Amino acid sequence: MSSTSTSSSGPAPRRAAASAPPNIALVKYWGKRDDQRNLPAADSVALCLDGPRTHVLLEPGAADAVRWNGTLLPPERLPPYRRLLDHLRSQAPDPVPVLAEVTTRVPVAAGLAGSAAVMAAFAAAAAELFGLTPDQQTLSAAARLGSGSAARSVPDGFTYWQRGRHPDGSDSFTASFAPHDHWPELRLLAVLLETGPKRVGSTEGMIRTAATSPWFPAWVDACNRDAPLARDAILARDFASLAEIAERQAFLMHGLCLTARPPILYLSPAALDFVEALRRECRGIEWFVSFDAGSNPLLFTRNPDDLRLAEAVAGLAPTATVLTARPGPGVRLEPVGPPDVGSP
Numbered sequence: 558m559s560s561t562s563t564s565s566s567g568p569a570p571r572r573a574a575a576s577a578p579p580n581i582a583l584v585k586y587w588g589k590r591d592d593q594r595n596l597p598a599a600d601s602v603a604l605c606l607d608g609p610r611t612h613v614l615l616e617p618g619a620a621d622a623v624r625w626n627g628t629l630l631p632p633e634r635l636p637p638y639r640r641l642l643d644h645l646r647s648q649a650p651d652p653v654p655v656l657a658e659v660t661t662r663v664p665v666a667a668g669l670a671g672s673a674a675v676m677a678a679f680a681a682a683a684a685e686l687f688g689l690t691p692d693q694q695t696l697s698a699a700a701r702l703g704s705g706s707a708a709r710s711v712p713d714g715f716t717y718w719q720r721g722r723h724p725d726g727s728d729s730f731t732a733s734f735a736p737h738d739h740w741p742e743l744r745l746l747a748v749l750l751e752t753g754p755k756r757v758g759s760t761e762g763m764i765r766t767a768a769t770s771p772w773f774p775a776w777v778d779a780c781n782r783d784a785p786l787a788r789d790a791i792l793a794r795d796f797a798s799l800a801e802i803a804e805r806q807a808f809l810m811h812g813l814c815l816t817a818r819p820p821i822l823y824l825s826p827a828a829l830d831f832v833e834a835l836r837r838e839c840r841g842i843e844w845f846v847s848f849d850a851g852s853n854p855l856l857f858t859r860n861p862d863d864l865r866l867a868e869a870v871a872g873l874a875p876t877a878t879v880l881t882a883r884p885g886p887g888v889r890l891e892p893v894g895p896p897d898v899g900s901p
């Protein structure tokens with residue numbers, strides 16, 4: 558990516574490809590100040606993971622279409638992609654419709670922000686296809702239009718998403734405050750106790766919470782207080798402080814969801830039992846837990862060579878898949894081979 562803002566750079570390529578990682582929030586994004594532009598009510602802090610990366614390949618098509626691991630998405634799934642595309646197309650010299658191939662190994666509903674990786678890669682590939690050269694802030698703001706959390710899969714490593722104040726969202730983007738190798742020992746163990754779809758989609762859940770929870774204003778204040786604290790804890794590699802902030806955030810978010818009308822319950826009894834049992838078994842080991850809008854415990858440790866946490870997880874949830882990841886880089890353009898014979 559260049560360091561200038563969006564500009565046109567000559568004739569657009571015939572195809573463009575990009576890849577992006579999932580990201581996990583430690584200070585959560587839960588609530589929008591603008592539902593159309595995915596503008597958050599509060600600041601948040603996240604880290605990109607080193608995998609599994611999602612790949613997006615774009616080429617001009619007859620009409621916008623998205624193939625997801627080989628299956629064409631139905632028209633009702635296209636509006637977020639179109640929002641992002643139309644925003645970039647409005648600046649492009651050659652605003653063509655696109656055919657997109659999304660290849661992802663992020664398990665659906667893993668709580669690993671799969672849509673964030675897709676939309677970040679989508680934004681980078683689309684900008685390239687349209688002959689634009691956005692800087693990272695501009696690209697992050699474009700990705701945000703597809704999925705709010707996608708703004709955080711654009712920059713490298715540890716990221717801060719400032720909510721911004723402008724109604725048009727131009728000052729609401731994510732920037733890296735520490736590269737992915739800043740804290741190489743940090744590990745995520747995502748314990749997939751459940752693999753079904755979310756009980757309530759995150760957009761619907763956020764809107765319902767903001768509209769009905771009496772605690773929503775206090776939640777927004779808590780996020781805006783915790784985000785700079787989490788950034789400082791990461792910069793200082795202060796695991797104990799980060800653990801306190803991240804657990805507070807996860808349980809505040811889920812407590813908040815319970816105060817929506819009707820209440821939203823993402824955490825299953827099995828997940829809470831699992832975490833309580835882990836606390837009993839892993840006393841004296843440094844770890845903490847976070848949850849996204851789902852029931853899969855997202856465990857963090859800074860001692861990857863100490864296998865006691867992983868062994869306790871395997872003992873308590875022997876059938877669960879456990880995904881391991883470390884901090885990773887953000888979006889990048891990928892080389893594109895010649896078009897397949899017979900493609901447009």
Ligand code: PMV
Nearest residue numbers: 582585586704705706759850
């Ligand atoms: O995927 P989105 O943009 O609808 O947002 C999801 C937000 C959470 O993953 C639930 C929390 C977060 O901050 O990542």
